[in-house]
Amino acid sequence: MTLHPLLLLPGLLCDERLWRDQIAGLEGVAACQVADTTQDASLGEMALRALAVAPRRFALAGLSMGGYLALEIMRRAPERVTRLALMDTGARPDTEEQSRRRRGLMSLTRSGQFKGVTPRLLPSLLHPAHLDGPLGFEVREMAERIGREAFLRQQQAILHRPDSRPMLPGIAVPTLVVVGEQDQLTPPELSEEMAAAIPGARLARVPQAGHLPPMEQPEAVTGLMREWLLGA
Numbered sequence: 001m002t003l004h005p006l007l008l009l010p011g012l013l014c015d016e017r018l019w020r021d022q023i024a025g026l027e028g029v030a031a032c033q034v035a036d037t038t039q040d041a042s043l044g045e046m047a048l049r050a051l052a053v054a055p056r057r058f059a060l061a062g063l064s065m066g067g068y069l070a071l072e073i074m075r076r077a078p079e080r081v082t083r084l085a086l087m088d089t090g091a092r093p094d095t096e097e098q099s100r101r102r103r104g105l106m107s108l109t110r111s112g113q114f115k116g117v118t119p120r121l122l123p124s125l126l127h128p129a130h131l132d133g134p135l136g137f138e139v140r141e142m143a144e145r146i147g148r149e150a151f152l153r154q155q156q157a158i159l160h161r162p163d164s165r166p167m168l169p170g171i172a173v174p175t176l177v178v179v180g181e182q183d184q185l186t187p188p189e190l191s192e193e194m195a196a197a198i199p200g201a202r203l204a205r206v207p208q209a210g211h212l213p214p215m216e217q218p219e220a221v222t223g224l225m226r227e228w229l230l231g232a
Helices: 016-025 043-053 065-076 096-110 114-125 134-146 148-159 165-170 188-197 218-230
Strands: 004-009 030-034 058-063 081-087 175-180 202-206
Touching: 004 016, 004 065, 016 030, 016 134, 016 218, 043 065, 043 148, 058 065, 058 218, 065 081, 065 148, 065 165, 081 218, 096 114, 096 148, 114 134, 134 148, 165 188, 175 188, 175 218, 188 202, 202 218
Parallel strands: 004 030, 004 058, 058 081, 081 175, 175 202
Antiparallel strands: none
């Protein structure tokens, strides 16, 4: 079987651990590569960095900030993308309230309280059933690995993302839209909006999952991605 090149885009404060179970579960189906989203302060720069090291053509999957980045890559190089998966993300720019909260976390980080950021975010990242277990610890570990400066760059990139809704009807590759049923940060209605606007897109809700279904319900997400990659 020919392996599908698959470029995986992590979310804010996430690294390759986010996709660990999918990389293992898609062995024999996909040749996976995780993009570096820690070096740049704009989605455009992130996209150029990812495209520079990606295969000539590839399937593309992004979660949350990674979904914003996936849409930026689609904007810049649609001819290189064979399939698209958007997880727990949205096409809209921040509301004023979201921008205010984001800037508050950036101010907290600049004041030397970066370690206080993840505990504030954790209840909105994970389903309540996962908060006090090993997943909560692993999410905090990921954040520590990403670090203060990369967090600030990522937030800057997210703050200035464009409204991607106008481009959705022009997406012409097989598209999977996934969302955790209990996602508080990017509620399911945002995924419903994207799936309705992208021709032929499939929408999948993941039960017992918040904002990080690849970690919270790895088998379900891997199964969805396998079907997406092997579909006609």
